[in-house]
Amino acid sequence: MAVNRTILEISGLSLRFGGVAALRDLSLKIEKGSFCSIIGPNGAGKTSLLNCINGHYRPNAGRIVLEGQPIEGRRPHLIASLGVARTFQRIELFSQMTVLENVKLGRHFLMKAPAWSCFLRLPAMVREEFEHRRELEEEVIDFLGLSGVRNQIVASLPHGVRKRVDLARALAMRPKLLLLDEIMAGMSIEEKEDVASYLMDVHRDREVTIIWIEHDLAAVMELSEHVIALNFGVKIAEGAPEEIQANPAVIEAYLGSPEEEQLFS
Ligand SMILES: Nc1ncnc2c1ncn2[C@@H]1O[C@H](COP(=O)(O)OP(=O)(O)O)[C@@H](O)[C@H]1O
Ligand SMILES: [Mg+2]
Incomplete structure (x- = not known):
């Protein structure tokens, strides 16, 4: 075939x-x-x-x-x-949020079920999903050399670093x-x-x-x-x-x- x-x-x-x-x-x-x-x-x-x-x-x-x-x-x-994920010519990040929070928002697209549906599922499943997501976020932040600024507000970062955060947000969507x-x-x-x-x-x-x-x-x-x-x-x-x-x-x-x-x- x-x-x-x-x-x-x-x-x-x-x-x-x-x-x-x-x-x-x-x-x-x-x-x-x-x-x-x-x-x-x-x-x-x-x-x-x-x-x-x-x-x-x-x-x-x-x-x-x-x-x-x-x-x-x-x-x-x-x-x-x-x-399909993308980065923007004019960066579109949440500038008053931290690097980690912005990357997490990228991951939100992957959650197929709405947030409230976790009440209907077993706690173990929810925990597993949460752990899995956290690992991915950490992996992307580490991969793009952003560990040192993970808790900083995006607006405080230089342009080049913000571009990397935008890439991290896109990559976190897998x-x-x-x-x-x-x-x-x-x-x-x-x-x-x-x-x-x-x-x-x-x-x-x-x-x-x-x-x-x-x-x-x-x-x-x-x-x-x-x-x-x-x-x-x-x-x-x-x-x-x-x-x-x-x-x-x-x-x-x-x-x-x-x-x-x-x-x-
Ligand atoms: N939102 C828009 N409103 C009006 N014209 C637009 C808009 N977006 C793009 N254009 C026009 O479409 C053409 C292509 O623009 P664009 O796709 O931004 O080109 P490039 O990214 O290659 O520089 C340009 O003439 C631009 O002015
Ligand atoms: Mg262009």
Whole structure:
């Protein structure tokens, strides 16, 4: 029997804001367990694409199929419960809560039963579930090097650390599909290197498929296996990093934009 290696299939996706076409008849396939990046100049439609995948935006046309199940236009919490987690370009954490509290909120999506239903279950089961959750939270906090700040209020932390908390919150959901929107923006070189190694670790066991939007093209080319380039809401190229770097349409799309000089280096 053939194994279906596709986790996400998008076809004919279009999204408009008044007269602006953010996505135009976009189709793409993401392989299970892959580390895929989406690049493109500002306004190319990258964030809009993630917003359609996780239900923040309702597309005007097209299909989004997650492991055989159509999800376009479904509510964000439903899509999250199917195993899709994301980080945000503008961090959306509860800034007056601690790191641990924010990570716990990520885990809440995994609780299939409503909180009151614990009264109907055996105490041992509840305790077991609680322990299991606590272990996962601890694991993620430790993994992302956040143990030292676990009880600090998020608002008091530097930008790079807050980005890591956002990643921890997403990872605590144990996602199948992790959507990352410019996680490295505003980070120092050291922080970027740390995040790069965390992402490689997350990806190593291949249980998490990663779709990564990033402005730092050098990092994209170093880390990803597959790159999709967008411009004006259209897919202009797709392939291995080496192919994308040499692709005339991609180079053209970036020409004249501020990042032109550091393109790929
Ligand atoms: N909520 C919105 N309302 C109006 N226009 C939007 C909205 N979100 C995105 N756009 C427009 O859609 C286009 C694509 O934006 P975006 O997806 O944010 O691009 P990128 O993330 O690649 O920079 C831009 O022209 C942007 O102005
Ligand atoms: Mg964006």
